[in-house]
Amino acid sequence: xxxxxxxxxxKLKEKYWKEAQAEYVKRLGAFCRINIEEKxxxxxxxxxxxxxxxxxxxxxxxxxxxxxxxYMIALSPEGERxxxxxxxxxxxxxxxxxxxxxxxxxxHGLSNAIKAKADKVLSFxxxxxxxxLFRVVLLEQVYRAFMIGAGRVYHK
Numbered sequence: 593x594x595x596x597x598x599x600x601x602x603k604l605k606e607k608y609w610k611e612a613q614a615e616y617v618k619r620l621g622a623f624c625r626i627n628i629e630e631k632x633x634x635x636x637x638x639x640x641x642x643x644x645x646x647x648x649x650x651x652x653x654x655x656x657x658x659x660x661x662x663y664m665i666a667l668s669p670e671g672e673r674x675x676x677x678x679x680x681x682x683x684x685x686x687x688x689x690x691x692x693x694x695x696x697x698x699x700h701g702l703s704n705a706i707k708a709k710a711d712k713v714l715s716f717x718x719x720x721x722x723x724x725l726f727r728v729v730l731l732e733q734v735y736r737a738f739m740i741g742a743g744r745v746y747h748k
Contacts, residue, residue, distance in 0.1 A: 594687040595625040596734060599659045601652050601698035602723055603630050609724045616731035623738040624687060628727075631655040633698045645700050652698045653706035662691030664710045666702050667730070669720075671713035679733060680740035682712075694730060696723060 604610045613628070620626045632655075634648035657664075663686045674682065686692045695702060695710065707713050716729065739746035 593623075593625055594689075595627060595661070595691040596620070596687075597659070597661055597691065597693040598626070598628045598696065598727065598730065599631065599656045599693055600628070600696035600723065600727060601631050601656070602633050604724050604727065606724070609728060612728045613731060616728070616735050619735050620731070620738065623735075623742075629659050631659065646703075649697065649700045650703040650705065652700075653695075653703035656695045656697070656702070657706055657709065660693040660695060662686075662693055663689070663712075664693050664695065666695045666697075666707045666710035666713045667716065667726075668697070668702050668707055668713050669715050669718055671707075671715035673715055676733065676736055677740060680737035683734060683737035684741040694734075696727060696730070699723065 604613060617626050617628070631652065634651050636644055636648050640648070683692075695706065697706075716726070716733070721729070736746060
């Protein structure tokens with residue numbers, strides 16, 4: 593059974609995000625081992641300069657890289673777009689080969705270096721969404737991908 597690692601900057605704070613995450617982790621247990629690793633957000637002053645923001649994004653991305661295992665998927669707005677069926681094909685193929693990690697950056701995104709190192713850069717939307725919400729959306733889409741791969745009707 594392959595492992596899927598969600599490596600992210602920041603913690604879930606609200607109870608409802610934690611409960612949603614727990615529900616999808618439980619559901620995914622039928623298909624894979626799932627590991628969620630939260631990394632600390634880099635501290636920035638209130639009026640951070642572009643250089644300070646860039647340094648923080650690089651530092652956070654290195655933390656994500658260190659915790660990543662297997663096929664690395666960086667999640668970033670400029671990444672490739674996929675339908676749920678295409679995503680399901682990717683998950684099915686990669687799960688047969690071995691572990692994979694999804695990298696969720698902090699509020700300033702991922703560094704260019706980590707995106708260049710990733711096996712795939714994937715985008716879910718041009719819209720900005722809170723990282724806590726995005727983590728739940730990612731878990732739901734991974735679950736949906738396994739359900740599609742299993743021929744179940746959940747995805748409709």
